[in-house]
Amino acid sequence: MPEFLTLRVNGEPVQVIAPVHKTLLEVLREDLGLTGTKHGCELGECGTCTVLVDGEPVLSCLVLPVECQGQEILTVEGLAASGRLHPLQQAFAELGAAQCGYCIPGILLTSKALLDASPQPTRDEIREALAGNLCRCTGYTKILEAVELAALRMAGEERAAAGGLGARAAGQGGGR
Amino acid sequence: MSPKEELAVIGKPLPKVDAWEKVAGDTRFADDLFLPRMAYAKILRSCHPHALIKRIETSRARALPGVYAVITGADFPPVKFGIMPTSQDEEVLCTEKVRFVGDPVAAVAAVDEETAERATELIDVEYEVLPTIMSIEQALAQEKVRIHEYGDGPNIHKAVSLEFGDVEEAFRQAHLVREDVFYFEGNTHLPMEQHAAVARWGPDGKLTLWSSTQTPHYVHRAMAKVLGLPMSHVRVIATPNGGGFGGKSDPFSHEMVVARFAQLTGRPVKCTLTREEVFYCHRGRHPVLMWVKTGVTKTGEILGMHFRSWLDGGAYGSYGVASTYYTGVLQTSTYKVPVYKFEGMRVFTNKPPCGPKRGHGTPQPRYALECHLDKIAADLGLDPVELRRRQLVDEFSMTANHLTITTCGLGECIDKVVEASGWRDKFRKLPPGRGVGFAASAYITGAGLPIYWNKMPHSGVIVKIDRGGGVTVFCGSTDIGQGSDSVLAYVVAEVLGIAPEDIRVVTGDTDLTPVDLGSYSSRVTIMTGNAAKEAAEKLQGLLFDAAAKKLDVPPSALEARARRIFVRDDPDKGMSFPDAAQLAEAAYGTLAAAGSYTPPMRGGKFKGSGVGPTPAYSYSACVVEVAVDPETGEVRPVEIWIAHDVGRAINPLLVEGQVEGSIYMGLGEALMEEQVFRKGLHKIPSMLEYKSPTTLETPEIRTVLVETLDPEGPFGAKESGQGPLLPVIPAIANAVYDAVGVRVDEVPITPEKVLKGLDLRAQGKEPRVGPERVPAARFPEPIRVPLPGEDSTLEAQATIYRRAIHRREGPRS
Numbered sequence: 010m011p012e013f014l015t016l017r018v019n020g021e022p023v024q025v026i027a028p029v030h031k032t033l034l035e036v037l038r039e040d041l042g043l044t045g046t047k048h049g050c051e052l053g054e055c056g057t058c059t060v061l062v063d064g065e066p067v068l069s070c071l072v073l074p075v076e077c078q079g080q081e082i083l084t085v086e087g088l089a090a091s092g093r094l095h096p097l098q099q100a101f102a103e104l105g106a107a108q109c110g111y112c113i114p115g116i117l118l119t120s121k122a123l124l125d126a127s128p129q130p131t132r133d134e135i136r137e138a139l140a141g142n143l144c145r146c147t148g149y150t151k152i153l154e155a156v157e158l159a160a161l162r163m164a165g166e167e168r169a170a171a172g173g174l175g176a177r178a179a180g181q182g183g184g185r
Numbered sequence: 186m187s188p189k190e191e192l193a194v195i196g197k198p199l200p201k202v203d204a205w206e207k208v209a210g211d212t213r214f215a216d217d218l219f220l221p222r223m224a225y226a227k228i229l230r231s232c233h234p235h236a237l238i239k240r241i242e243t244s245r246a247r248a249l250p251g252v253y254a255v256i257t258g259a260d261f262p263p264v265k266f267g268i269m270p271t272s273q274d275e276e277v278l279c280t281e282k283v284r285f286v287g288d289p290v291a292a293v294a295a296v297d298e299e300t301a302e303r304a305t306e307l308i309d310v311e312y313e314v315l316p317t318i319m320s321i322e323q324a325l326a327q328e329k330v331r332i333h334e335y336g337d338g339p340n341i342h343k344a345v346s347l348e349f350g351d352v353e354e355a356f357r358q359a360h361l362v363r364e365d366v367f368y369f370e371g372n373t374h375l376p377m378e379q380h381a382a383v384a385r386w387g388p389d390g391k392l393t394l395w396s397s398t399q400t401p402h403y404v405h406r407a408m409a410k411v412l413g414l415p416m417s418h419v420r421v422i423a424t425p426n427g428g429g430f431g432g433k434s435d436p437f438s439h440e441m442v443v444a445r446f447a448q449l450t451g452r453p454v455k456c457t458l459t460r461e462e463v464f465y466c467h468r469g470r471h472p473v474l475m476w477v478k479t480g481v482t483k484t485g486e487i488l489g490m491h492f493r494s495w496l497d498g499g500a501y502g503s504y505g506v507a508s509t510y511y512t513g514v515l516q517t518s519t520y521k522v523p524v525y526k527f528e529g530m531r532v533f534t535n536k537p538p539c540g541p542k543r544g545h546g547t548p549q550p551r552y553a554l555e556c557h558l559d560k561i562a563a564d565l566g567l568d569p570v571e572l573r574r575r576q577l578v579d580e581f582s583m584t585a586n587h588l589t590i591t592t593c594g595l596g597e598c599i600d601k602v603v604e605a606s607g608w609r610d611k612f613r614k615l616p617p618g619r620g621v622g623f624a625a626s627a628y629i630t631g632a633g634l635p636i637y638w639n640k641m642p643h644s645g646v647i648v649k650i651d652r653g654g655g656v657t658v659f660c661g662s663t664d665i666g667q668g669s670d671s672v673l674a675y676v677v678a679e680v681l682g683i684a685p686e687d688i689r690v691v692t693g694d695t696d697l698t699p700v701d702l703g704s705y706s707s708r709v710t711i712m713t714g715n716a717a718k719e720a721a722e723k724l725q726g727l728l729f730d731a732a733a734k735k736l737d738v739p740p741s742a743l744e745a746r747a748r749r750i751f752v753r754d755d756p757d758k759g760m761s762f763p764d765a766a767q768l769a770e771a772a773y774g775t776l777a778a779a780g781s782y783t784p785p786m787r788g789g790k791f792k793g794s795g796v797g798p799t800p801a802y803s804y805s806a807c808v809v810e811v812a813v814d815p816e817t818g819e820v821r822p823v824e825i826w827i828a829h830d831v832g833r834a835i836n837p838l839l840v841e842g843q844v845e846g847s848i849y850m851g852l853g854e855a856l857m858e859e860q861v862f863r864k865g866l867h868k869i870p871s872m873l874e875y876k877s878p879t880t881l882e883t884p885e886i887r888t889v890l891v892e893t894l895d896p897e898g899p900f901g902a903k904e905s906g907q908g909p910l911l912p913v914i915p916a917i918a919n920a921v922y923d924a925v926g927v928r929v930d931e932v933p934i935t936p937e938k939v940l941k942g943l944d945l946r947a948q949g950k951e952p953r954v955g956p957e958r959v960p961a962a963r964f965p966e967p968i969r970v971p972l973p974g975e976d977s978t979l980e981a982q983a984t985i986y987r988r989a990i991h992r993r994e995g996p997r998s
Contacts, residue, residue, distance in 0.1 A: 044217035045210020047427070049377045050460040054872040057377055085210030094208065102204035105838040108846065109666025110207030111214065111377040111427030136880040143872065145377055145428050146666050148849030149880045151842055 014074050018043070019087025025074070033077060034058045034069035037084060045085040045114050049143065056142035059115035060084050066119045085114035088121065096159040096166070097121060106155035108146035116142045120156045128167075129160055193746055194679040195900045198838040201671040202685055203425070203664065215381035215397040215424040220453035223383070224253050226443050227301035228456065229291040229308050230465065231283035234319070234535035234865025235332065236312035238281055238290065245307040246293055251300035253450045255308065257291045260445060266407045268400075268435045268540075270637050272342070272502025274333055277411055277441040283312070284332055284500035285535050286865045287465025289438040294446040294454050317535040317865055321474055321495045324532035325960050332500060332533040338963070342498050342531040343509045345793055346967040349585040350524030352480075355489025359480025361564055365557045366476050368931045368956045369549035371497065372858040373469035374542050375877055378427020380466065381457040384443035391418045392447065396440050399429045399663050400703030403636060405695045407436035412444055416695075423693030426704075429665035430850070431541035434705045435468050435503055464870035468540030469860065471508055471531070472497040473549040476959045477557050485565050485572040489524035492516055494550060495960060496531040496539070503540035505531045507632075507796050511546025514797030516554055517584035518627040519595060519804070520576045524972070525585045528964040535865055541705060543850055544910045547628065552932055555624035555915030559922065569919070570608060570623050574599055583973040587789030591801045592893035592903075594830030595625060598806035601828035601889045606808035612923060618813050619823075620924025624915035625806040628908030630832075630898065631708030633784050633798035642781035644712035645699030648677055648720040650728075650776035654748070654763030656681065656688045658720075661701035662713045663693040667906050668839040669709045675835055676714050676899055680721035681728070682745025683762055699779065707904035710835060711800055712782045714899030719780030724769075727776065731769035732760060785897070791970045800897035803904045804830040807848075807912035811920040815943060818936030820856055820921055821884075825913065828889040832903030837890055843905040844888045851913030853877045859933050930955025 012029045015022060018041060025040045034051070037043045037060070046069060049055035053071040060069045061083040088095045097117050100106070107113040116139060123130055123138040130138070135156045136149075144152065206212050243255040258280035267273045278289050291308050295301035316330045324332075324340040337344040356362045382396040392414065398404050401423040409416040426433055439456040446454040458466065476493040494512040498505045513527030544551075562569035578584065580593045602623075603609065611621045635643060647659040658677050664670040670692055674685040691697055701713055729740040732750045736743075736758060744753040751759025760768075770776050788794035810823040825848055834840040857876040861868045869875045894901030914932060922928055927942030930953060938954045946952035 038217075039219070042219070044213070044219075047214070047378070048216075049379070050872045052460070052871060052873070055377065089209055094205075098208040101208045102200045105198075105201065105204070105668075105842045107201075107204060107207040108668070108842055109377070109426060109428045110203075110212055111666075113207055114210045117208065139880045141879075143377065143877060143879065145375055145430070145850070145877070146846045147842060148845035148847075148886055149883050150845040150886050151838075153880070 012075060015078060016074055016082060017080065018082045019084060027074065029073065029075055031074070032070050033060070033072040033074050036074045037069060043084050043086050047111050047114060056119065057112050057115045059118050059142065061118050061122055064122060064125060066122045083118065085117060088117060095121065096162045097156065100155040100159040100162065104151050104155045104158060106147060106151040112142060112144045116144065116152060124160055124163065128164060132157065192679060192900070194675050194685060195835055196833070197836065199685060199836055201668050201839065202674045202690060203670055212425050214378055214427050215383060215395055216457045218383045218395055218455065220383065220385060223453040223455055224294045224296065224446065224450055225298045225301050226292055226294045226446055226454050226456040227298065227305050228289045228439060228442060229305040231279070231286055231288040231290055233283060233312050233314055234286050234317045235315040236283050237315065238279060238283065238310060239313055240311040241291055242309040243291060245309065246304040249300065249304045249307060251296040252304045253294045253452065254446055255291065255293050255304065256442070256445055261411060262413050264411055266411050266436055267502050268403060268504055268636060269502060269506050271506055274335065274502045277438050285537050287462070287537055288500065292442045294450055319534055319536065319862060319865065321497050321532050322960060324534055332535065340533045342502060342533055343506050344530045344965055345509060346528045346964045347586065347793055348526040348967040348969050350489070350972045352489040352491045352524050352526040355524045356480040359488050360483040361561065362478065362480045363557065363561050363564060364476065364478040365553070365560060366930065366956045366959055367553040367556065369473045369552055370932055371470050371472040371539060371860040372854050373464060373467055373860050374430035374432030375875065376428030376430060376432055379458045379460055379463050380433060380437060380439065381455065382440045382443050383453060383455045384447040385453040386447040386451065391420065392444055393420045393422065394440060394444055395422045395424050397426050397433055398423050399426060399433045399665055399705060401663060401693050401695055402661055402700050402702055404436045404440060408441060408444060411441050420696040423663040426663065426665035429704060430543045431545060431705065432468055434541055434703065437466065460872060461870045464867050464875070465537050467499065467537035467860065468503050470542040470854070471539040471546065471549070473512055474956060474959060475550060475553040477553050479557065479561065481561055483565070485561060485567050486576050487520060487522050490516060490522050491526040492550065493959065493962065494529045496529070497534050497536070498531040499534055499536040499538040501538035503538045505539065508539070508541065508546040510793055510796035512550050514586060514588070515547050515627055516550060517586050518578060518588055518590065518802050519625055520573055521578055522585055526967065528962065530964060536862055543847065544628065544907045545706065548854065548911050548914060551626050551911040552914045552918065555912065556918050556930065559919045568612065570599060570603055573625060585972055586797065587794060587973055588797050589787045591897055592832065592895040593802065593804055594891040594893040595804035595806060597891045598804055598828035598830055599625060601891065602806045602808045602826045605887055605889060606810065606826040608808055611810065618815060618924055619810070620813070620920045620922065621808055621810045622916040622919030622921070622923055623808050624912035624919060626908060626911035627802040627804050628904060628911060629706060629799035630711045630801045630803055630904040631784060631799055632706040633786070633788060634795045635702055642783045643708065644701040644716045645779060645781045646673065646713060646716040646720045647699055647777060647779045648717070648724055650724060650766045652763070652767055652770065654687065654766055656683065657691060658688055658717060659691045659698045660713050660717065661693060661695070661698040662709050663704045665704045667704065667709070667843060668836065669704060669713060671839065672710050672714055672835055673717050676717040677721045680718060680725050681762070682750065683748050707907045710902050710904065711898050714835070714902060715782040716780040718899050720778045723778035723780065724776060727769045727773050728765045731772045732765045735760070735768055789970060791968055793968070801832060801895040801903045803832070803908040805909045805912050807916045809913065809916040809920045811917060811924055813921055813924040813939060815925065818940035818943065820917065820934055820939060822852060822917065824885050824887065826887045827909055828891055829905060829909050830891040830893050830903065831905045832895040832898045833892050833901035834890050835900065835902050840890055840905045841888050844909040845886050847907065847909035848886050848913050849878060849883050851910040852883065854932060855914040855917040856933055926952055928953040
């Protein structure tokens with residue numbers, strides 16, 4: 010039976026009428042038109058459909074929207090707040106971390122959760138955090154480099170915001 | 186060729202032109218298309234590996250509320266299709282017989298996927314089950330059970346035999362003759378995006394198909410054939426591919442199913458395969474059994490080689506004829522093999538059809554050859570790197586099987602990885618359980634011939650300049666993530682002196698773009714790059730002519746750079762690019778130009794010579810360091826060093842990405858990935874159970890790019906998307922031997938196999954795990970081809986070399 014759902018997606022309230030058994034992935038893509046969230050298996054195995062729910066990475070193919078009512082859902086479309094790319098997006102684009110790009114929305118969101126919790130992760134910590142997100146194109150190398158570059162830049166921005174030496178982030182260039 | 190420092194765009198680590206939309210989640214893949222009134226299709230697939238279809242009853246499915254249409258093979262003209270003209274053996278929906286679990290039988294279009302799925306369960310199919318053939322040995326042993334009625338023998342799709350010089354004589358003269366047997370299990374592409382297609386039948390009676398395909402032109406041809414439509418009424422749009430790796434290179438049943446449904450229902454229709462279906466549609470790496478015999482001198486120089494391969498092709502032809510040849514042709518393109526014989530055979534089995542996966546038919550023999558050479562080095566007490574290093578093919582030479590080598594940076598690649606990895610301090614010197622392995626390889630930069638015989642260009646590009654200076658590039662190529670759209674923009678930007686971001690690229694649309702044959706055989710950069718360069722140079726000529734008149738200088742005095750056209754020796758004298766464009770349009774009319782590219786015809790004059798020739802070969806050398814756990818048998822790659830001769834890195838960032846991705850994919854094939862079956866059913870058709878490397882299994886990859894500026898490539902570029910996969914697998918196998926003294930002559934190198942080898946070693950037996958024997962040879966009489974230089978081709982060959990050397994030294998760009 011269709012259910013009337015009120016969700017918060019990318020900071021905005023949205024109302025949806027959808028069958029209760031429809032997954033969050035399906036509701037995001039099919040009912041809300043947010044096709045930035047992709048799917049690779051729809052069985053919770055590949056990490057492609059990852060979104061953040063209250064800041065935590067969640068496999069949207071395994072979650073029912075009814076469980077997320079009252080929580081903040083963040084998809085890749087919400088990552089570029091007010092049209093400005095998130096430093097992760099910027100770094101992924103600059104370093105060629107997105108080849109086919111299909112797994113990238115899920116990886117960006119998983120990485121955001123990591124950096125929010127641990128702003129200066131080691132490479133091994135990044136590997137650990139991304140171990141559930143499969144990518145078949147990149148061999149992960151450029152993805153790891155891009156997360157590191159974004160972390161550096163975000164740290165620089167924070168220092169700048171705190172009145173520190175803001176020039177450092179800009180000086181990172183392509184990180185190469 | 187312009188010196189590197191003179192180039193403004195080529196060689197720079199720029200973002201891809203589609204990078205921004207990809208990181209923003211804006212890229213529209215096929216399944217992201219939602220059209221008004223759209224219906225959803227599901228395909229009922231055979232649950233038997235081999236059976237006759239006695240009856241299909243669809244009335245219960247038709248009666249289900251929400252179902253728009255149900256179709257079977259009877260709803261299509263009785264026409265078969267397939268990618269190769271000689272292997273037209275597939276039906277959209279099987280009419281008489283199914284040949285593997287997953288063969289399409291019927292299809293439903295309904296209001297949603299769930300209803301369509303439910304309706305497929307209401308279709309009653311009565312089968313008469315047939316005996317199954319599940320291995321190469323069974324295929325060759327069964328005379329009576331026949332999967333297909335065509336081919337080179339019972340269940341033999343293709344059998345080939347070619348001999349270049351007298352190998353038996355070479356073996357008689359050899360100091361050492363060694364034979365080895367290897368097996369490479371099949372594996373699959375596993376693109377993150379499942380295949381999807383959307384069809385729309387317009388009120389004008391014309392069809393539009395959006396599909397995640399690597400080969401829109403070949404799909405275009407197949408669609409027209411199967412649906413009985415003129416090609417001019419079929420438009421195929423290749424959506425950005427969410428990974429391909431060769432798995433989206435065939436025309437597929439679901440593409441034709443949605444088209445027919447769109448016609449029948451008057452609605453747009455979408456079909457997205459489930460992950461399980463993707464495993465069954467497959468077209469991936471062939472399982473190959475291989476036997477190799479090589480005669481060498483005391484110092485390891487190869488005198489002659491004889492190679493046999495048996496390919497398990499699965500249920501249909503696909504690219505299999507080409508795959509068969511590819512298991513034999515490139516053995517000669519890395520080290521000098523003066524005399525060579527190849528026999529290959531592809532059999533049909535009741536498994537998902539195999540086809541091209543990254544490296545197409547060459548990773549298997551490369552694994553066999555590089556392990557075989559390691560064993561020869563050990564027999565002779567030589568360093569395996571030295572054994573290879575001293576007999577590399579010469580630049581601008583011809584191999585025994587008539588392949589023309591242009592540039593070859595393999596020597597430099599070897600030196601670079603040997604140094605970076607610390608090979609000399611590690612080989613045979615690391616503590617037990619640790620080891621290093623080496624291997625090298627070559628790969629084609631685009632096939633010399635198209636899939637179907639024709640004399641037209643392989644790639645076409647149209648470039649158009651707008652009055653504001655904006656430039657649009659049209660090309661039939663398909664971006665599967667490798668960056669082919671970006672390559673078009675970089676090349677045109679370089680020639681016209683503008684920035685890649687000033688260029689819009691329109692690709693993979695059979696209505697809008699000139700034909701490019703597709704993203705396969707590592708052909709895209711060289712072919713679209715050369716075509717784009719030609720088109721852009723024509724426009725540059727018009728712009729320079731118009732600007733020269735205005736500036737009162739000869740056109741040859743001008744240069745285009747930084748969005749300006751100016752006098753080279755007086756840079757202040759010039760004009761903006763848009764101003765030049767307007768002058769040129771006023772003088773010559775609408776500014777558009779076409780460029781096209783056809784590879785040089787270089788194959789020998791014998792049957793089978795069409796596979797292997799290419800404008801240029803890329804080269805790779807690889808060292809892998811592994812740690813092997815003697816308790817569990819687990820092989821952990823510690824670090825991988827690779828050097829790749831890419832000719833010229835059009836964008837080093839993207840080339841590195843291709844190399845790293847290739848290494849990763851080879852690593853998965855070497856250690857864990859395999860397509861395995863039980864009674865015709867895939868044992869592990871899921872991303873959880875089909876193990877592929879995660880961030881935790883992928884080690885640090887150290888990439889070195891080597892540039893040789895090949896005269897054939899645009900700005901000297903060769904391929905990078907497939908070749909670097911090849912050496913990884915044998916390098917890992919060789920490293921395992923260095924670590925624990927066990928030879929695993931069968932891929933993947935699983936912990937079970939390593940433990941078995943360690944057990945054998947502990948028992949004092951030969952520590953080798955792998956196939957023991959090969960089937961009795963039933964190859965045709967070989968076609969005996971004179972070696973280059975043994976006949977009148979000598980003079981022609983000399984001309985080729987002279988031309989090649991001339992081009993390199995006095996380049997055409």
